[in-house]
Amino acid sequence: xxxxxxxxxxxxxxxxxxxxxxxxxxxxxxxxxxxxxxxxxxxxxxxxxxxxxxxxxxxxxxxxxxxxxxxxxxxxxxxxxxxxxxxxxxxxxxxxxxxxxxxxxxxxxxxxxxxxxxxxxxxxxxxxxxxxxxxxxxxxxxxxxxxxxxxxxxxxxxxxxxxxxxxxxxxxxxxxxxxxxxxxxxxxxxxxxxxxxxxxxxxxxxxxxxxxxxxxxxxxxxxxxxxxxxxxxxxxxxxxxxxxxxxxxxxxxxxxxxxxxxxxxxxxxxxxxxxxxxxxxxxxxxxxxxxxxxxxxxxxxxxxxxxxxxxxxxxxxxxxxxxxxxxxxxxxxxxxxxxxxxxxxxxxxxxxxxxxxxxxxxxxxxxxxxxxxxxxxxxxxxxxxxxxxxxxxxxxxxxxxxxx
Amino acid sequence: xxxxxxxxxxxxxxxxxxxxxxxxxxxxxxxxxxxxxxxxxxxxxxxxxxxxxxxxxxxxxxxxxxxxxxxxxxxxxxxxxxxxxxxxxxxxxxxxxxxxxxxxxxxxxxxxxxxxxxxxxxxxxxxxxxxxxxxxxxxxxxxxxxxxxxxxxxxxxxxxxxxxxxxxxxxxxxxxxxxxxxxxxxxxxxxxxxxxxxxxxxxxxxxxxxxxxxxxxxxxxxxxxxxxxxxxxxxxxxxxxxxxxxxxxxxxxxxxxxxxxxxxxxxxxxxxxxxxxxxxxxxxxxxxxxxxxxxxxxxxxxxxxxxxxxxxxxxxxxxxxxxxxxxxxxxxxxxxxxxxxxxxxxxxxxxxxxxxxxxxxxxxxxxxxxxxxxxxxxxxxx
Numbered sequence: 001x002x003x004x005x006x007x008x009x010x011x012x013x014x015x016x017x018x019x020x021x022x023x024x025x026x027x028x029x030x031x032x033x034x035x036x037x038x039x040x041x042x043x044x045x046x047x048x049x050x051x052x053x054x055x056x057x058x059x060x061x062x063x064x065x066x067x068x069x070x071x072x073x074x075x076x077x078x079x080x081x082x083x084x085x086x087x088x089x090x091x092x093x094x095x096x097x098x099x100x101x102x103x104x105x106x107x108x109x110x111x112x113x114x115x116x117x118x119x120x121x122x123x124x125x126x127x128x129x130x131x132x133x134x135x136x137x138x139x140x141x142x143x144x145x146x147x148x149x150x151x152x153x154x155x156x157x158x159x160x161x162x163x164x165x166x167x168x169x170x171x172x173x174x175x176x177x178x179x180x181x182x183x184x185x186x187x188x189x190x191x192x193x194x195x196x197x198x199x200x201x202x203x204x205x206x207x208x209x210x211x212x213x214x215x216x217x218x219x220x221x222x223x224x225x226x227x228x229x230x231x232x233x234x235x236x237x238x239x240x241x242x243x244x245x246x247x248x249x250x251x252x253x254x255x256x257x258x259x260x261x262x263x264x265x266x267x268x269x270x271x272x273x274x275x276x277x278x279x280x281x282x283x284x285x286x287x288x289x290x291x292x293x294x295x296x297x298x299x300x301x302x303x304x305x306x307x308x309x310x311x312x313x314x315x316x317x318x319x320x321x322x323x324x325x326x327x328x329x330x331x332x333x334x335x336x337x338x339x340x341x342x343x344x345x346x347x348x349x350x351x352x353x354x355x356x357x358x359x360x361x362x363x364x365x366x367x368x369x370x371x372x373x374x375x376x377x378x379x380x381x382x383x384x385x386x387x388x389x390x391x392x393x394x395x396x397x398x399x400x401x402x403x404x
Numbered sequence: 405x406x407x408x409x410x411x412x413x414x415x416x417x418x419x420x421x422x423x424x425x426x427x428x429x430x431x432x433x434x435x436x437x438x439x440x441x442x443x444x445x446x447x448x449x450x451x452x453x454x455x456x457x458x459x460x461x462x463x464x465x466x467x468x469x470x471x472x473x474x475x476x477x478x479x480x481x482x483x484x485x486x487x488x489x490x491x492x493x494x495x496x497x498x499x500x501x502x503x504x505x506x507x508x509x510x511x512x513x514x515x516x517x518x519x520x521x522x523x524x525x526x527x528x529x530x531x532x533x534x535x536x537x538x539x540x541x542x543x544x545x546x547x548x549x550x551x552x553x554x555x556x557x558x559x560x561x562x563x564x565x566x567x568x569x570x571x572x573x574x575x576x577x578x579x580x581x582x583x584x585x586x587x588x589x590x591x592x593x594x595x596x597x598x599x600x601x602x603x604x605x606x607x608x609x610x611x612x613x614x615x616x617x618x619x620x621x622x623x624x625x626x627x628x629x630x631x632x633x634x635x636x637x638x639x640x641x642x643x644x645x646x647x648x649x650x651x652x653x654x655x656x657x658x659x660x661x662x663x664x665x666x667x668x669x670x671x672x673x674x675x676x677x678x679x680x681x682x683x684x685x686x687x688x689x690x691x692x693x694x695x696x697x698x699x700x701x702x703x704x705x706x707x708x709x710x711x712x713x714x715x716x717x718x719x720x721x722x723x724x725x726x727x728x729x730x731x732x733x734x735x736x737x738x739x740x741x742x743x744x745x746x747x748x749x750x751x752x753x754x755x756x757x758x759x760x761x762x763x764x765x766x767x768x769x770x771x772x773x774x775x776x777x778x779x780x781x782x783x784x785x786x
């Protein structure tokens with residue numbers, strides 16, 4: 001059975017060139033970057049090489065990049081670090097309801113420590129309204145944290161405008177850019193962010209490596225205590241191979257960004273159009289005009305997303321619904337319920353996310369099995385009224401969905 | 405053809421999965437796998453953290469019990485060991501609607517409910533079969549100790565007790581429809597628990613030494629009352645379970661009771677009354693909010709009404725037959741005459757009175773080791 005991987009927002013395969021770049025740092029150049037000797041110097045040089053590659057991709061300075069274990073640590077470090085560094089008596093954090101759990105659960109933890117948190121609601125478009133963020137600002141606001149691209153919908157948030165607002169009110173601005181870095185242009189100056197989280201494994205780098213961009217002059221309390229690594233901003237012996245992998249992945253992404261947006265975007269559109277043309281009662285969720293070129297989220301009426309994902313997997317196609325919880329079972333996505341979809345609707349939404357290694361053949365294979373899987377699930381759904389659906393022309397599905 | 409095995413993470417369903425995997429190899433085929441493992445996520449143990457002795461927000465765990473993360477971990481480990489594709493499916497909403505709520509309501513109505521039978525008919529053999537078919541598996545299998553045979557003459561499916569009388573679980577399976585029986589395999593039906601445990605060891609299954617679970621899966625402490633209090637509290641309600649009179653069978657008031665929810669038929673301890681002869685709960689009078697007590701002799705009753713009967717072997721209303729009737733899981737089936745009535749009811753008269761026949765429990769009618777039918781005990785007659 002030929003397998004197709006359409007879950008690149010969960011993680012991506014490491015690019016062969018990235019793997020090659022990492023290899024020497026396991027067996028030969030294994031040194032500790034803090035050591036004085038030749039081995040240490042080799043490791044140190046590799047880390048700085050990686051730092052430069054990341055800085056270049058983000059239009060940042062190398063000394064503004066701190067390496068971490070990944071997106072979750074970067075988000076935790078940014079939120080805890082900024083709030084705890086603030087000397088004001090009362091502290092207020094602004095974020096949104098569609099953030100990743102790495103931000104949302106960190107915000108919840110801060111609330112328990114007495115921090116006031118505003119979760120700005122987001123409408124059906126899946127795009128945050130900058131005016132709503134501005135309205136939430138109070139005299140005690142210490143940080144605004146708004147993600148760049150949403151992991152489930154792919155919707156891109158208006159960071160430039162929010163960045164401008166943050167600057168006008170003299171408030172620090174963090175973004176979780178885990179899903180956007182390497183997929184669309186990310187320029188810390190253009191976006192006006194002070195802190196930015198990213199993760200290597202979302203852009204064909206290795207797992208366990210990430211970075212936090214910290215604008216020069218921004219002081220935050222470290223999350224961990226230990227040695228003087230990363231200019232006292234993040235202790236722990238550096239993950240040299242991971243940093244090199246991240247650097248190489250950033251370099252590759254930067255080199256091919258424009259052509260990949262074009263190529264992968266075309267594959268995504270082909271998939272999306274093919275699904276909408278062949279499956280009745282299916283509709284795209286979220287604003288189509290402001291999206292990552294890699295992602296589409298489609299809701300299929302009368303479909304239990306969980307069963308869909310399993311049925312597709314048994315036929316060789318990997319996609320996803322909602323966010324996987326610790327047991328591996330699926331809860332209705334908090335992002336989809338936050339933008340006003342019911343639990344039922346949230347459960348019927350499927351995310352297809354593409355990456356550098358997807359081919360037209362992948363799309364054709366998917367389009368071959370998908371309509372049959374949908375039909376199989378619907379035919380066994382107690383709620384599905386086949387007669388009502390077969391009377392619908394394929395194009396009427398959006399209207400039918402809206403009327404439900 | 406794909407078989408979906410329901411894997412709980414326990415020894416029984418793990419051995420069932422292992423037997424199926426051995427007999428249905430997928431290797432070499434290009435299509436979907438022959439056997440897949442699935443775990444039903446039925447109840448979130450973190451919902452009522454106080455029951456687990458954990459503070460809110462802490463990751464309290466009830467280890468070794470259904471639906472805990474540990475069980476999912478075990479099931480996944482066994483599936484990995486056997487090389488089976490494995491999935492967790494979330495039926496929490498259906499389980500709450502179809503099992504937990506009826507359980508609580510039945511309890512509040514003065515019954516002693518038995519959620520496992522309800523879970524089998526509503527979830528395991530309804531929702532699970534539906535999901536299995538949706539993903540392309542036309543047959544399901546579980547680790548229950550029971551047997552299904554197709555009658556070659558009538559074409560109907562017949563249900564039998566498991567070969568091991570000490571582990572037989574057919575009592576919990578009386579609600580299965582013909583459609584469900586047709587799609588179900590019980591690979592352990594011919595084995596004793598000892599043999600199953602031995603197979604788990606011989607096959608080196610990661611759960612070979614795991615102890616058997618005992619309590620109702622979503623009541624980790626085994627204390628129903630505590631669960632119901634916590635559940636109602638979560639819903640913003642409180643148990644309106646007020647004290648009332650504690651009376652003898654001839655109407656003599658002996659004292660007060662602490663709320664009907666604290667008592668179950670046959671109970672002896674905790675009545676708070678000192679008398680010369682031991683007293684037992686004979687019945688719960690929900691209309692007058694009374695607990696009726698009496699001697700052990702008065703617990704013995706011979707006649708009962710059963711409702712919502714599922715006839716696995718068809719019997720026409722008005723017909724009577726001799727059967728062995730089982731009135732709770734640990735009850736030794738006793739000889740009785742069963743009279744089928746209209747509207748899915750039956751009247752049962754035991755040859756000799758039985759102790760503590762309890763409304764809310766299931767009554768299952770056997771012909772030898774074959775399950776003829778079963779239903780819920782609605783009332784006990786003098």
